Amino acid sequence: MKKCDHFKDLLLTDYIDGELDKDLAGSLESHLLDCGDCRAFLKEVKNNAALPFTQARHQPVPAELWDSIRQNIEHENQATDPMGDFIEKLKGLVVFPRLVPVFASLVIMFLAGSVTLNTIHVQQAKDKNQGEYLVSLLEPTGALTPSDSSDSGTPIEHYFL
Ligand SMILES: [Zn+2]
Numbered sequence: 001m002k003k004c005d006h007f008k009d010l011l012l013t014d015y016i017d018g019e020l021d022k023d024l025a026g027s028l029e030s031h032l033l034d035c036g037d038c039r040a041f042l043k044e045v046k047n048n049a050a051l052p053f054t055q056a057r058h059q060p061v062p063a064e065l066w067d068s069i070r071q072n073i074e075h076e077n078q079a080t081d082p083m084g085d086f087i088e089k090l091k092g093l094v095v096f097p098r099l100v101p102v103f104a105s106l107v108i109m110f111l112a113g114s115v116t117l118n119t120i121h122v123q124q125a126k127d128k129n130q131g132e133y134l135v136s137l138l139e140p141t142g143a144l145t146p147s148d149s150s151d152s153g154t155p156i157e158h159y160f161l
Pocket of ligand 1: 004005031035037038
């Protein structure tokens with residue numbers, strides 16, 4: 001009976017799926033020739049167990065089932081497969097180069113802006129220098145004017161007096 005239980009296990013699993021080892025399949029089929037009980041079991045399995053499976057294969061699989069399967073596979077890949085992390089990192093690197101042109105353009109804008117600011121600063125410095133030059137031209141006269149007036153006033157006063 002233990003032998004029959006073993007073959008019945010095989011009948012329920014690998015033999016139905018066609019994945020049974022050739023030696024096991026040979027011993028199973030030779031046992032089936034000798035054992036009417038296991039033949040009846042195989043017939044019962046084919047009628048009751050295998051038939052619904054073959055019918056189910058022609059039925060459309062619900063999308064929710066595919067989603068759950070896909071999520072399980074992706075979850076397993078992320079948990080066990082180091083290539084999953086590597087691919088995620090690659091995706092991050094793929095996203096980053098897309099930002100590089102933006103960054104580069106920002107740098108160019110910044111450099112152009114700083115250059116423009118520098119030229120403005122130079123222009124302002126020139127203006128300031130010119131202004132200081134003008135002030136320096138005016139200041140001595142302004143500083144001299146009172147002394148001039150006082151000095152010139154004195155000679156004038158001396159002249160008129
Ligand atoms: Zn048997």
